[in-house]
Amino acid sequence: MTTKLRNFIILAGLSVIALVAVSLLIYVGVIDEYTAQILTLAGVNVIVALSLNLITGFTGQLALGHAGFMAIGAYAAAICVMHFHLPLFASLILGAFVTAIFGFFIGFPTLKLSGDYLAIVTLGFGEIIRVIMVNLKDLTGGAAGLKGIPSFTKDLTLQPTLSFTWVIAAMILVIVVMHNLLHSSVGRAIISIREDEIAANSMGINVFYYKMLSFTLSAFIAGLGGGLYATFFGYLNPTMFNFLKSCDFVIIVVLGGMGSITGTVISGFVLTYLQEFLRIMQDYRLVIYPFILLLIMLFRPQGLMGSHEFRLTSVFGPRAKRTAGGKEGV
Amino acid sequence: MKKGLKIASVLLVCAVAFSFAFAGCSKGSNTIKVGVILPISGQVSTYGIQCRDAIKLAFDEINAAGGVNGKKLEAIVEDDQASPDVTTNAFKKLTSSDKVVAIIGALTSKCSLAIADLAQAKKVVMISPTSTNEKVTLAGDYIFRVCYIDSFQGQVVAKFASETLKGKKAAVLYDVSNDYSVGLTTNFSDKFTSLGGTVVAKESYNTGDKDFNAQLTKIKAAKPDVLFIPDYYSTVSLIMKQVRGQGIKIPLLGADGWDEITNNAGEEALNSFYSNHYSPDANDPDVQKFVTSYKAAFNGTVPNALAALGYDDAYVLAAAIKAAGKTDSAAIRDALVKTNIKLVTGQITFDANRNPVKSAVILEVVKGADGKLTTKYNSTVNP
Structure with missing residues (x-):
């Protein structure tokens, strides 16, 4: 109990300190708006990548349409704020719920089967969503996009700070939820499905139920990420959610290590930053970026973290045994 | 294996630190920095590259003729990959880290739409060379364009x-x-x-x-x-x-x-x-001068319309900064409204919605x- 409490205090303290400290640095201008933009964007990417890791890395079901879920969350949240004038927080949650419902109906027929069917279905689903968004002109603005989505605050000087705080707070929350879930009996069941579906089944685990749970939750988190993305950018266009966007998340997950929360967090921040950092290479940016990915995959095929976790609590002495997550990579 | 990983991570940390240092340094005050956001990669990169080349050509000509108000124009070009979210990142980089006085861009309408509200809110003058969608300049009085609308x-x-x-x-x-x-x-x-x-x-x-x-x-x-x-x-x-x-x-x-x-x-x-927007074989001295100098600078390539618009965009902005006499956003905007010059794509004046009135x-x-x-x-x- 004491270890648990101690770990909790260390992690909660570190998270809050890091969040407040970085927010303050952005507020006083030590971290400029551009860097704040990248950090916030990285936060959104991490949220969606984590959701993908839940279904792909931990449950072992390849999904290729997370940009589609993100799009639903983004448009649903934006429409809730703009058309129904709901408060931002409620809209984000509602957007995530709508996405989860979609996830449920996509998962229901596909997850009964074992094999790579989910990859194909989600791939198609992502494209369908994009095309629907283009054609639902009255609601989504069609190909012109949805303009003027209210931001986290109207105050321009506060915008970078508050965007960062909201997004990173949400990211920490997602990390905590995922970490606790994966260390519960439900999480063990989910991981056992990845390891061996038949063995899990014969041990009395309801494989379909846990796959559905994982997939729906994954959609929920991706929808939340989408909602934050919409509020953060203030502009949505269906082309922002194409297949390449889904690939970006797969890259983050694979590079960080399938089945590692900290791996996804680290690679999410590193890759988002890398793409912007490489702007100094000018025209060769998109040559160098894939080249770096190639090198990492060649020398570290299991991803940066493999399936290991980096435990912040272990930094503070050998007593800590469990619990991880937190603020790595920020 | 482990050693390689260590080296890689050290390099990565160095790269990050280096980039922060990069963001900090800035050039002397005898240049006027102009941000340029164009698709240098992606589906419409041909347009972006020609447009960029033409803008640089225009800046070189202006600088060779003595610059603007005794200062040289410097173009800082960022790639937007014709994607709205990348455009927003590029915009933030140019305005907050490079501190440019004005933005030329973006090329595609969807990218311009993504940053028009931001530019207006931050009161940064933005002149799109080629975004023909009506809604772009409706974002506010700091947003202009040099092409006609859809x-x-x-x-x-x-x-x-x-x-x-x-x-x-x-x-x-x-x-x-x-x-x-x-x-x-x-x-x-x-x-x-x-x-x-x-x-x-x-x-x-x-x-x-x-x-x-x-x-x-x-x-x-x-x-x-x-x-x-x-x-x-x-x-x-x-x-x-x-x-x-x-x-x-x-x-x-x-x-x-x-x-x-x-x-x-x-x-x-x-x-x-x-x-x-223009015809390279038109019998107009401005057109002929542009086509000749562009061909001379870029291996005989005949400039397309987007190059012509980029070229005009650069000249419109330079003229406005000159007329304003300073690099203050509001002053540049006021000078832009009064623009009335003959350029490659025609006589350019702006209407109430900051769209040019010119022929096709x-x-x-x-x-x-x-x-x-x-x-x-x-x-x-x-x-």
């Missing part, structure tokens, strides 16, 4: 189809997921109908589609006199092949997205016309003396 262009093509080609029945094949294409379709149809014609077929496809035969079969059955294909050259060249393959021999019409079609299509492109030209695709496709100036349509 509604004007759609009307020009409709007028040409009806009055010069004497078309009575028109068909349209457009990209429903591309805002540019949708906007042109609406404006073309409205004007063509009001001129006494009928739009007999309106078929659509999605970006990335490769087969258009189903739509073309329907269009063929409707027996139109002209076919309007408002899209970018890469798609249009695909469509043209299938149009002629189906035995549809009517004239094809397009808009400024067709620029470069002569380098991307074969003989099927003959008997087609498109509206554009119609080009015809013909076979040149060397057997290659080229464009021929057909007519000028005034607003």
Whole structure:
């Protein structure tokens, strides 16, 4: 109990300190708006990548349409704020719920089967969503996009700070939820499905139920990420959610290590930053970026973290045994 | 293995630290920094690269002539990959880390729309060279453009189809997921109908589609006199092949997205016309001077319309900074409103919505003396 409490205090303290400290640095201008933009964007990417890791890395079901879920969350949240004038927080949650419902109906027929069917279905689903968004002109603005989505605050000087705080707070929350879930009996069941579906089944685990749970939750988190993305950018266009966007998340997950929360967090921040950092290479940016990915995959095929976790609590002495997550990579 | 990883991580940390240091340093105050956001990679990179080259050419000419108010103009170019979210990142980089005095960009309408509100809120002057969507400059009084808007262009093509080609029945094949294409379709149809014609077929496809035969079969059955294909050259060249393959021999019409079609299509492109911002073979001293210096600087490449617009954009901005006498955003904006100069794409003045009032030209695709496709100036349509 004491270890648990101690770990909790260390992690909660570190998270809050890091969040407040970085927010303050952005507020006083030590971290400029551009860097704040990248950090916030990285936060959104991490949220969606984590959701993908839940279904792909931990449950072992390849999904290729997370940009589609993100799009639903983004448009649903934006429409809730703009058309129904709901408060931002409620809209984000509602957007995530709508996405989860979609996830449920996509998962229901596909997850009964074992094999790579989910990859194909989600791939198609992502494209369908994009095309629907283009054609639902009255609601989504069609190909012109949805303009003027209210931001986290109207105050321009506060915008970078508050965007960062909201997004990173949400990211920490997602990390905590995922970490606790994966260390519960439900999480063990989910991981056992990845390891061996038949063995899990014969041990009395309801494989379909846990796959559905994982997939729906994954959609929920991706929808939340989408909602934050919409509020953060203030502009949505269906082309922002194409297949390449889904690939970006797969890259983050694979590079960080399938089945590692900290791996996804680290690679999410590193890759988002890398793409912007490489702007100094000018025209060769998109040559160098894939080249770096190639090198990492060649020398570290299991991803940066493999399936290991980096435990912040272990930094503070050998007593800590469990619990991880937190603020790595920020 | 472990050693390699350690080295890699050290390098990565160094890179990050290095980049922070990079963001911190800035050049002396005898330059005026202008941010340029264009698609240097991605689907429309040909446009972005030519536009960038032309802007740099213009800046070099201005600097060689003594610069603006005794200072040199410096272009800081960022790639937007023709994607709205990357554009926003580039915008934030230019405004907060490079501290540019004004932005030239973005090229595509969707990218301009993504940053127009931001630029207005931050009171940064933004002049888009080529975004033709009406909504772009409606974001506020700091947003300008040097190209005409979709509604004007759609009307020009409709007028040409009806009055010069004497078309009575028109068909349209457009990209429903591309805002540019949708906007042109609406404006073309409205004007063509009001001129006494009928739009007999309106078929659509999605970006990335490769087969258009189903739509073309329907269009063929409707027996139109002209076919309007408002899209970018890469798609249009695909469509043209299938149009002629189906035995549809009517004239094809397009808009400024067709620029470069002569380098991307074969003989099927003959008997087609498109509206554009300028014609490289026009007998105008400004045009000839631009074409000559551009060709000299870039291995004899004939500049496309987007290059001409980028060039004009740079000159409009330079003139405004000169007139303002300082690099204050509000002063530059006030000077821009009073712009009245003759440039490559025509006499430029701004209307109440900060759109330029100028004419469009119609080009015809013909076979040149060397057997290659080229464009021929057909007519000028005034607003």
